Amino acid sequence: MLGNDYIALSPLLLLAGSCVLIMLLIALKLTHRNIQLSSLLLFIVTFFSLFYAQNLTPYHMEPLLVIDRFAIFIMGLIIFSGLVVNILSYIYFEEKEESPKEYYLLLFLCTLGTCVLAASKHFISLFLGLEILTVGLYPLIAYLRTRHHNIEAGIKYLVLAAFSSAFLLFGMALIYLQTGSMEFITIGLSLHSLSSLPPLFLTGLGMMLVGVGFKLAVVPFHMWTADVYQGAPTPVTSFIATASKGGVLAVLLRFFFVIDGFRFRIILLMFIGIAIASMIIGNLLALEQKNVKRMLAYSSIAHLGYLLVALIPGSVLSIQAIGFYLVTYFITILTAFGIMTILSTKENDAEDIESYKALFWKRPLLACIFSTALLSLAGIPLTAGFVGKFLILAASLQTGFWLMAMILIISSVIGLYYYLRIISKMFSGRGGVLPDEKRPHPIFYLISVIVLSMLTLLIIWFGVYPTGLMYLVEYFQLK
């Protein structure tokens, strides 16, 4: 390896090194607080290493990885969400009886896996990244192993993820059989002269879609979502909802742009079908949920549907729309789950919609933050979610996908109902079942609240003045 290799790979290397370092620190029997702080520091260092790596872009590590601006962008998002999750985790796990230290190690492992995904341009690195992520997620989901839902969710995720990985691998093998390569570019070149897809390739692609669709939780591969979201510890849920999906979406985007997949009618139809089904079914299933985590799980299915709507046109505008929407989605979801994390107690998470009753009159700040996040998810102006949705609509209308745009609109109106349900619950009456005002960890509580307030300000800032973020996304877009 050359010196430049180290610099370009420094984010990945740092993440891998952090895993080891944290393991050693645990062996030294440091306290939870010290482990948390040192992992926070490591996250920050990794985040800043991106700035150094960025100077070398595009940097190819043949044949597996490419560090280009887009990879840096997605890595930045992922590491950022890992960082926020890390901050929010302290109070949550300090309250529980299990030893929380290994949690941070696993968090680094998952972040590493997702970052590899974001930079991969080869099936091998894709699979490696995906498996690092998935293997890290199994214990994370079942981390609070004495609780009923956690174990259930962990087992479900294990079985289904293993199953989908098998599909993915078989699909890759079939594509390799057809094209003789596992590198995206070579696959793209071998397809270049074809006007229609060979059946073997199509089968392989279909199987890969099953694997990827499972990770993205799009309809019809969404069955696990609600249970896992509900069962996993809330900080882990927010990591699944943001980082793991963002990484997989990034690699999907890269793959289809390199092979120019949307030339083929059948792929287009497949994606349109998935997008439409995800938007409608996700929002419909969320309607009557009484558990906020499940509700957000179904709503995340719909949001992935929106992202696919932006992906399908395959134009420049659609890459920008995806970039913008990903940023807003990450921030918003982190904020929403952050509030749930803060409100959770030792015994149970704040997941029942009744536990938000009258929140606005008891903790106005938290309620305002949560409302802003929900309104942003619903795509109401003044929040970043609106601009994101606007760009997606623009991307799909520019290329004339009227049907998808109409369905996006109809389904987001349906979605509005359940977001409003939570908000009106927060504003209704007095009473409810919230813990008393005494907080066990005042300093960390304060830090968490400050982080969440800053995220909220970002949501509003990007909603009112999105130009800066647009330039950023444009600078870092996939080329």
Add this chain to the structure above:
Amino acid sequence: MILTYLIGILMGGGALALLLGQWNNSLPKWIALCTVSIGFMLLVSFWIDQSYGPNILLSETWITEYRHNWIPAYGISFHLAVDGFSLLLLVLTFFLGILAVLSSWNEVKKRVGFYHFNLLWILAGISGVFMAMDLFLFYFFWEVMLIPMYFLIGIWGSENRAYAAYKFFIFTQASGLLMLLAILGIYFIHGSNTGNYTFNYFELLGTNIPPNTAFWLMLGFMIAFVVKLPLVPFHSWLPDAHSEAPTAGSLILAGLLLKTGAYGILRFVLPLFPEAAQSVASWAMLLGVIGIIYGAILAYSQTDLKRLIAYTSVSHMGFVILGIFAFNELALQGVVMQLVTHAISTGALFIMAGMLKERLHTRDMNLMGGLWAQMPQMGATAMFLAMASLGLPGLGNFIAEFLILLGAFKANTWLTVLATCGLIFSAVYSLRLIQRVFLGPSKHLNPVQDFSCREITIMAALTLTILWLGLYPQPVINTARPMIHKIEELFSKENKGGRALPGDKSLFLRPIKNIQNVHIESALSNTNSDVR
């Protein structure tokens, strides 16, 4: 610059009220009152300046504008401009804003800061809608006024508030999103025609749209506006929202929010899609007439005081649609008058209903009756307002409805005849209202208080305005005339010349300040004429 100040004052005042509301319960009221009054005074002095100055009577439609880049990558700018019509509606907004603050002076006791924050932000959103000349910005403001309104109904409303708030929000949001689609549609069509991707209203005017597409885009806009207005099949949110909202909420809903729908049709639908608008004119007029009669009949059969008033709004807004789609100056002048007078008379009735509810703790008319004896002042005022609502000559509403009917008669005789029946119905329900509430045997034995000083001030302001509008409506008509003239010209040309002039932008002259855009425009009209 005055335009941005207006929005800034309202939003800033709202934020201040929210912050100071944490410490003191009466401070937010005063802040809100000061904010709206300052805005009102600014605006009125501006109006007086303009009407004595040279601008308003000349061919120049636009009085002042402000433009600042917002999201240049997509051709979105923070572009505000007003002509006489917007100016009228802005004055109305601030006038009713003052009354809204005053009318909820004692009604709201909890969370006063947040209440006034919502109130002021609704007003800011509405003023933004009346000023925005960038379609993206317009949509932005269009939605900004929804959320605070949702909170206003959902938190401070009466028993069934959650349901009403949902229904209001989902109806308007769904229709608004369809409008967003249409906005994007026209944006891309204009962009691909000219290579200039922009949301600027003035540049989008006269975009060459294929007739079939134009029809669908027009429907997208129309749905958003007629839901707000509301036109009859889309009205079902209105009675719930109006009756459950707190007094100030009902006042703003009836007085201002409904007007944004009519404003949108006049400002966007007609100029952007003249041909498509003409093709649906007869249907729209028919629905308008159905609305007039249907609203009146339903109003007659209500027992809930606020629901009754809400249905009269449906009826009165039918006149607005009838007038707009008659496409002639008389009717359009009537429409402008109707917007102003309906806002004031119906707003006053809602305030009255709020006062009654404060005293009797009910809106059910079966539990009222014979109140005149106890409250002669209120009874007399109510009588006056009912007379205004039924269109008694000498009061503002008469002028409005008379002008509309005169204009519509030229366009469609039979529908106008039917609409005229609506006037009779309105007399029936207004008189029934007075009969049930103020006359007849007294059912309420506990003594109730007549007007307080604050209430007299509110009612005096409203009744005097109605009287003024009925006796001397000329200032209103003069102010709106240039804009109405343009619309009328647009459609009379179409009728005579057969072929429309979609590229003819001379009809919508813009301020000369913006020289750069004038170039673009002339370039545009060249390309358009080439196409032709």
